[in-house]
Amino acid sequence: MDSNVTQMLAEYTRLHSEMDGLYHTLAVRAGLSDSALDILYALCVLGDGCLQRDVCALSFTSKQTIHSSIRKLEQDGLLRLQPGQGREVHIRLTPQGSRLIQEKVLPILDLERQAMACLSPEERESFLRLTRQYISHFRTLIKQGEL
Numbered sequence: 216m217d218s219n220v221t222q223m224l225a226e227y228t229r230l231h232s233e234m235d236g237l238y239h240t241l242a243v244r245a246g247l248s249d250s251a252l253d254i255l256y257a258l259c260v261l262g263d264g265c266l267q268r269d270v271c272a273l274s275f276t277s278k279q280t281i282h283s284s285i286r287k288l289e290q291d292g293l294l295r296l297q298p299g300q301g302r303e304v305h306i307r308l309t310p311q312g313s314r315l316i317q318e319k320v321l322p323i324l325d326l327e328r329q330a331m332a333c334l335s336p337e338e339r340e341s342f343l344r345l346t347r348q349y350i351s352h353f354r355t356l357i358k359q360g361e362l
Contacts, residue, residue: 248284266299
């Protein structure tokens with residue numbers, strides 16, 4: 216394989232890890248675990264009453280991890296679970312959970328918006344287009360059994 220490709224992949228991997236580290240830092244500052252931040256973040260994006268499977272799909276975190284973290288947030292009085300159709304269970308914020316989102320999670324979304332706004336419209340489109348393209352190629356190679 217081309218050494219330039221290998222170097223670029225190493226840099227991409229480093230940047231991806233750095234991004235994960237930034238979110239971990241924000242979770243710690245908010246007094247949350249990474250998975251708790253993922254759940255509360257998902258509630259901001261998906262809306263109060265979303266399903267556990269929707270949180271898993273948005274965060275790419277395992278069902279078991281999300282389930283355990285939801286239970287912990289429920290014990291802490293931040294969430295409550297509401298039965299839905301069949302086996303569906305809706306995740307609802309308590310008033311305390313809503314306050315936590317207002318104080319700790321929405322500011323993170325605002326930082327993300329500010330960071331994205333620092334890029335020109337063309338840069339934002341290129342960033343997303345190229346990231347989607349890379350993921351698509353990677354997914355295809357995984358499905359083809361290139362591992």
